[in-house]
Amino acid sequence: MKAAVYYSPQDIRLEEVPVPGIGEDEVLVEMKACGICGSDLMDWYLKSRAPLVLGHEPAGIIVKAGSKVEEFIVGERVFVHHHAACLTCHYCTHGDYTLCEQFHKTHIDPGGLAECFRVPAQNLKIDTLKIPETLSFEEATLIEPVGCCIRAFRKSNIEAGDTVAVIGAGTTGIIHTVLSKFFGATKTIVSDLIDYRLQMAKKFGADVTVNPENEDLEAVVKLETDGIGADLVVVTAPSIEAIKAGLNVCRKGGKICLFAPTRPGKYLQISPKELFFSEIQIIPSYSTSHLETRTALELIKSDRVKVKELVTHRFKLADTAKAFKTALENRESLKVIVLNA
Ligand SMILES: [Zn+2]
Ligand SMILES: [Zn+2]
Structure with a gap:
């Protein structure tokens, strides 16, 4: 499958990578839309991990489900949060989900800017949300950023x-x-x-x-x-x-x-x-937990936050480099989305 691999903000290459295999309690999702976040543009934050596949605001369709997966079926449209807290550690039991060690370790594989990605068991269990019929994939990509903002207001x-x-x-x-x-x-x-x-x-x-x-x-x-x-x-x-x-x-x-x-x-x-x-x-206030992504979905679903109007640019997966250039340099851009049609 194809994936957009980040080497630096100016060097993003479309490469052939293996389709990730899934465990019995995991699913494989075909990416349909994935947002580019401000943090994807901070090279100092990414440099030590490059080359890597970015994209943590993805939405798509489940194309394969492990034998023990009960909550989801093939063909379902989902938003997947790239991080999932453990819910039992000291941080989690104090409500500091985004500081949980597991939160940082869990992530979709290889990333949202790929044709498909694997959803680890914990991400599937804690923070994978079914997208209502009335919402497009594009709108669903905004669940993560809206969740981050809700958390900031709740904390404040x-x-x-x-x-x-x-x-x-x-x-x-x-x-x-x-x-x-x-x-x-x-x-x-x-x-x-x-x-x-x-x-x-x-x-x-x-x-x-x-x-x-x-x-x-x-x-x-x-x-x-x-x-x-x-x-x-x-x-x-x-x-x-x-x-x-x-x-x-x-x-x-x-x-x-x-x-x-x-x-x-x-x-x-x-x-x-x-x-x-x-x-x-x-x-x-860093990131969002599974609590705020659910509230975000409700607010987007009920049209309280008209996220569609925030999307100013759309690119194909093959043009991810152009998408990054736009997000970095175009002063008349807000949300830039990568689509995998
Ligand atoms: Zn983000
Ligand atoms: Zn925890």
Whole structure:
């Protein structure tokens, strides 16, 4: 079968690889659609593991099922989460599923950007979801990113009446914008350096948009919040500058959610004195567990999050290199999807 093998962001090759064999409690899925995530574009994160097959936002059809598989049958349409927690370790029993050791070890084989992939038993058991008839494969690929955003809001204890500031209006920044309203935010302020993304954020429910190249974000947030600052700031942009901007617009006693990592070796200077007296909470949120993927599916299914409108570009599996180039360089792109027709 064919798979898109990642050597570097500029070097992705379509290669022939063996079709993975499956165990008696596993299934083989034919990929139909797979999203490209911001983390797929972070070479520092992937370099040590390259060459590898990326793609952790896949949806497809079960084409083979092991003899002991009972919950699923051949022909079913499924979304598969690439990570699955063990549910019994210390982290899991404390609700920190994405920190579970098994969560990191489990992954689909070889990856979503291939004609087919194997779903390990734990992923099948814990976090493989049947796609309702009304949803397309393309829409189902958004279950994972929407799940990540739901987890960020749940961890941050967003409250009804909050003013939320979102720094970075890529796909997940826009999903946060939409979700902020479901979680009860009454004002959502979105900041990005790209005007196209701000227009999209407006379309998806942002009350105020700011391009810091032309406007002072801090001044706008102060003006919109009677000088208080945002109750919750979500930083989706992977940079120190974005986090600093987030801290500057967060109110005393507010929360700032770190939704993306910065490069290794980058540090942020914080004064414990200021942190202490401001009581600002810093809350990182990594990935999604099986709980949020289920909520994400419900929200997508009921059209609460119109994910179809987030997809701006589609490519064939053979053109995965072009898909990466678009996701990296095209300023008028949001979600880029690879299709295996
Ligand atoms: Zn992702
Ligand atoms: Zn665990």
